C-alpha cells in the first residue's frame with residue numbers, strides 16, 4: 204500500500220541545507236553561551252529581531268523597528284500573547300472557512316469570536332459592518348484554506364474599516380507569502396497601513412521547517428507599550444540556540460538563497476501536481492487557490508461525501524484533509540462538491556501521478 208501524504212502541513216525537507224544550519228547551530232551553541240545562561244528579553248534576542256526586521260522590509264515591505272518584533276514558538280503562542288495585550292471583551296473576527304487552530308485557541312481563552320464570510324476576494328468588507336468585530340484575523344496572501352489572494356482594492360477597504368475606530372486592529376497572518384506563482388506579490392497590509400493598526404504575523408514554518416517552531420509578530424507602537432508594561436509577566440518560548448542559529452542563517456545569506464531555490468522547487472511540484480489531477484480526473488475535478496502557497500483546493504464531482512472520502516483514504520494510507528475541517532461554525536458540505544486540501548510540498552514529482560491515481564480509486568471506487 205502507498206504511504207501517500209497530501210498534507211498541507213508539510214514542507215520539502217530534502218532540500219533543506221542541513222550542513223549550513225548545523226554550522227550556524229554549532230556557532231550559536233559555542234560562541235554565545237553568555238546568552239544561554241540567562242532568560243534574556245522576553246521578546247526574543249535583539250540581534251535576531253534586527254535581522255528579521257531587515258528581512259521582512261526587503262521581502263514584504265513591512266516597516267518595523269526590532270523593538271516592535273516579538274518571537275514565539277508558533278502562531279498559537281503569539282496569539283496567546285496578543286490576547287493578553289488586548290481588552291478581554293475584544294471581539295475577534297475570523298475568516299469562515301479559516302484557521303481552526305486560532306479559532307480553538309481564542310475559544311479556550313474565552314474570547315468573543317465572530318466568523319465572517321468570504322467572497323472571491325477574501326473577507327467581505329460589508330461583513331465587517333454587519334458583524335462588527337474589533338480585531339480581524341485575516342490571511343490575505345493566500346487565504347487559509349481556500350487560497351484566495353486578496354486584491355489591493357480589498358486590502359484598502361479593510362484598512363479604511365480599521366481607520367474608522369482607533370481600537371480596531373487587523374492581524375495580517377502572512378504565513379504562506381514566500382511562494383507566489385504566475386502572479387506578482389501584492390504588498391503586505393502592514394506596508395499600506397498608515398494608522399499603526401496592522402499586527403503582522405510571520406513564521407519560518409513554511410520557508411524553513413515547521414519543526415523549528417520559530418514564528419514572530421510585529422506589533423504597532425501602542426501595543427508594544429502595553430507589552431512593555433506587562434513585560435515581567437512574559438517569557439520567550441523559542442530557544443536562544445535556535446534564535447541565534449536563525450540569525451546567523453539569515454545574516455550569512457543562506458535564508459534568501461534557500462527560499463529562492465524553494466520557490467522553483469515548489470513551482471515545479473505545483474505544476475506536476477495540478478497536471479496529475481487534470482490528467483487523472485479530467486472534468487471531474489475543479490482546482491482553485493493554486494496561485495500561491497504550498498497547497499491548493501480540489502473539488503470533485505462525485506456522489507461520495509467528504510467524510511466517506513477521508514475515511515476511505517485513511518484505509519489506503521493516504522493522508523489528506525477536507526474543507527469541512529476548516530469550517531469553524533457553518534458547514535456547507537451539503538451544498539457543495541466534496542472538497543479536499545491538496546498539499547504538494549511533501550510529494551516527489553515522480554510520486555504525483557501514482558498518488559493522484561490512488562486518490563482517484565478512493566473517490567470513484569475503481
Ligand SMILES: Cc1ncc(COP(=O)(O)O)c(CN[C@H](CF)CCC(=O)O)c1O
Pocket residue numbers: 211212213276277278279302304342347376378405406407408413417418
Ligand atoms: C493560517 C496559518 N497561519 C500560520 C501557520 C503557521 O503556524 P506556526 O507553524 O505555528 O507558525 C499555519 C500553519 N498551518 C498549519 C500547519 F501547516 C495547519 C494546521 C492545520 O491544518 O491544522 C497556518 O495554516
